[in-house]
Structure formats: structure tokens, C-alpha cells
Amino acid sequence: MIHSKELVEPIVIKLGGSVVTVKEKPYTVNHDAIKRLSKIIFKNYRAGKRLVLVHGGGSFGHTAVSEISQRKGILDVIDVAFVQYKMLELATIITKAFIDEGIPVTLYPGHVLCRKSADCNFELLYEDLENGLVPMTYGDIVYGDRGYAIISGDDLAFWISSALGARKIYFVTSEPGVLDKEGQIIRRVTNIDQVSDLGTKGYDVTGGMKKKVHAALEYSSNHDVEIRILDIDGLEKVLGGGEAGSIIVDSQKRLVNRGRRK
Ligand SMILES: Nc1ncnc2c1ncn2[C@@H]1O[C@H](COP(=O)(O)OP(=O)(O)OP(=O)(O)O)[C@@H](O)[C@H]1O
Numbered sequence: 634m635i636h637s638k639e640l641v642e643p644i645v646i647k648l649g650g651s652v653v654t655v656k657e658k659p660y661t662v663n664h665d666a667i668k669r670l671s672k673i674i675f676k677n678y679r680a681g682k683r684l685v686l687v688h689g690g691g692s693f694g695h696t697a698v699s700e701i702s703q704r705k706g707i708l709d710v711i712d713v714a715f716v717q718y719k720m721l722e723l724a725t726i727i728t729k730a731f732i733d734e735g736i737p738v739t740l741y742p743g744h745v746l747c748r749k750s751a752d753c754n755f756e757l758l759y760e761d762l763e764n765g766l767v768p769m770t771y772g773d774i775v776y777g778d779r780g781y782a783i784i785s786g787d788d789l790a791f792w793i794s795s796a797l798g799a800r801k802i803y804f805v806t807s808e809p810g811v812l813d814k815e816g817q818i819i820r821r822v823t824n825i826d827q828v829s830d831l832g833t834k835g836y837d838v839t840g841g842m843k844k845k846v847h848a849a850l851e852y853s854s855n856h857d858v859e860i861r862i863l864d865i866d867g868l869e870k871v872l873g874g875g876e877a878g879s880i881i882v883d884s885q886k887r888l889v890n891r892g893r894r895k
């Protein structure tokens with residue numbers, strides 16, 4: 634964790650690409666969803682909550698990477714620059730919509746915070762939070778001496794939560810939670826075997842729902858944190874103190890010292 638003092642206790646919200654874009658339509662923004670999110674986020678920001686936002690690639694990042702790899706096999710520097718540009722394009726649309734609603738979003742491209750996967754610095758986000766801003770970053774791509782690496786928005790959400798000591802991480806997706814084969818929400822996911830992969834709409838280069846749950850189970854096993862997967866309505870409910878979505882908690886969860894964030 635960057636700072637030991639518990640001045641702010643941020644909530645990390647990952648705005649899934651399945652929500653902020655129309656995942657099955659290349660380069661298509663879901664303006665209605667972004668508008669709804671902006672109202673919910675503004676209300677909670679104004680109520681004093683400290684929020685950090687991460688958004689996903691949806692039909693921007695995932696489509697760009699998939700189409701280029703199908704065509705060329707491997708992404709070169711120009712392709713990485715193009716994918717970065719498409720993600721920045723999506724990010725600025727979301728940023729504009731949020732600022733219009735009154736949320737003081739300050740945007741950090743993922744490739745600025747992380748030079749390669751998991752080699753990141755989130756100090757600036759902490760400073761922004763202290764100063765009343767709402768930092769936002771997004772799933773992105775970087776190019777280094779070993780070629781390109783995709784920085785998953787889900788991973789960013791966990792890394793930021795760990796660095797900033799977040800106690801709550803909400804993954805907003807197109808679905809109201811992790812669903813079973815009958816389409817019912819699994820209220821409490823404690824084991825990856827509970828989760829069936831029901832398929833993903835459009836392209837996905839970071840593993841979809843099952844990978845998300847897998848990463849959440851792992852994170853929950855050694856962090857004192859509430860992780861939920863929910864939709865926009867669910868986000869509104871839980872931020873208002875209610876219950877919604879799926880809660881992800883590892884059945885083997887071991888917390889050495891509940892009083893301290895790790
Ligand atoms: N068991 C399941 N329960 C819920 N959704 C599932 C399940 N299996 C597959 N899915 C699909 O997973 C999608 C969510 O994962 P996905 O990675 O596509 O979204 P995201 O993380 O919001 O987007 P991005 O990766 O662009 O940020 C849902 O839209 C749904 O179609």
C-alpha cells in the first residue's frame with residue numbers, strides 16, 4: 634500500500650466494457666449506460682464517497698486487438714499506438730460525459746500508469762483522491778522490450794485496490810451478477826467451479842467473466858475486501874447501502890489481521 638494512514642478509503646469501480654460499449658458492435662459507445670453511470674457516480678461523489686474508476690476495453694480495445702492479431706498475427710509498434718489511440722478515444726468520451734454531470738474526473742491512460750503488466754505506479758491517483766478528484770484509468774496496451782502486453786482493466790482494478798487500500802471493489806457488467814446455467818444470479822461465489830462460462834458477446838482478449846471471477850477469488854483470499862459483480866442497477870443499490878449482484882469471496886479466505894488492510 635502506498636500510504637499507511639487511513640485518510641481516504643476509496644471504492645474502486647470497474648466500469649466493464651460490456652456496459653460502457655456495445656460489445657458486439659465494433660467501436661460503439663453505449664451512451665445511455667454512460668449517462669446512467671454518470672448520475673449514480675455523481676450522486677455518490679457529492680455524498681462524500683472517494684471513488685476510483687477503471688473502465689474496460691469493450692468493443693474498442695478488444696476489437697482492435699482481435700482484428701489486428703487475426704490479420705497480422707502479431708501487434709507491432711504502429712498497432713500498439715493504434716490500440717492506445719482507440720482506448721483513449723473511448724476514455725475521452727466517458728470523461729466528457731462524467732465531467733458534464735459534475736464529476737471531477739482526472740484521466741490517466743493505463744499505459745502511463747503501467748509500463749508493463751503489473752509494473753505500475755498509482756501514487757498520483759492517491760494524491761488526486763486526497764484533493765477531491767475522481768481519478769480514472771482504463772485497460773490498455775503497452776509496448777516494451779518483449780513486445781506488447783495487454784493491461785487488463787480487471788487487473789488494474791485489483792492492483793489499484795491493493796495499492797490504495799480499497800475495501801470495496803465493484804465490477805459493473807452487462808449482467809446483474811455471475812449467472813448460473815438457468816440465468817439466476819449466484820449470490821455468493823466461493824469457488825470457481827460454481828461458474829460456467831456462458832460465452833462472451835463480441836471479442837474478448839482478457840478472459841471474460843470466468844477469468845474475472847477467478848481473479849476476484851484470488852484477490853479476496855488475502856485482502857480484507859468486499860468484491861461484487863453487478864449491473865448498473867446493482868451499483869446504484871450497493872452504493873446506497875443495499876444488496877445486489879454476486880459477492881465473490883474465496884472459501885479458503887485467510888485473514889491474519891482483520892484490523893489491517895494488506
Ligand atoms: N456465468 C456468467 N455470468 C454472467 N456473465 C457471463 C457468464 N459467462 C459469460 N458471461 C459474459 O461475460 C460478460 C462479462 O465479461 P466481459 O469481459 O465480456 O465484460 P467486461 O469485463 O464488462 O468487459 P471488458 O473486458 O471490455 O471490460 C457478460 O456480458 C456475459 O455476456
Ligand SMILES: [Mg+2]
Nearest residue numbers: 689839841842
Ligand atoms: Mg472483461
